[in-house]
Amino acid sequence: MSDTILSVLMLTGVVLTGGAIYVLRTGDRRRALLMFVAALVMFANVAVWLVPVK
DSSP states (O other): HHHHHHHHHHHHHHHHHHHHHHHHHOOOOHHHHHHHHHHHHHHHHHHHHOOOOO
């Protein structure tokens, strides 16, 4: 189950990054920045979940 959640988070982060680049090219800088931040939060969540615990 957790593998599926991590995969969905990674895919969503990639899609948000691509969407932010598209929105940035159309000229809406604030929305693009918010999309980048959301993607970074998703990538950070995946990184935290993958850190090995002793």
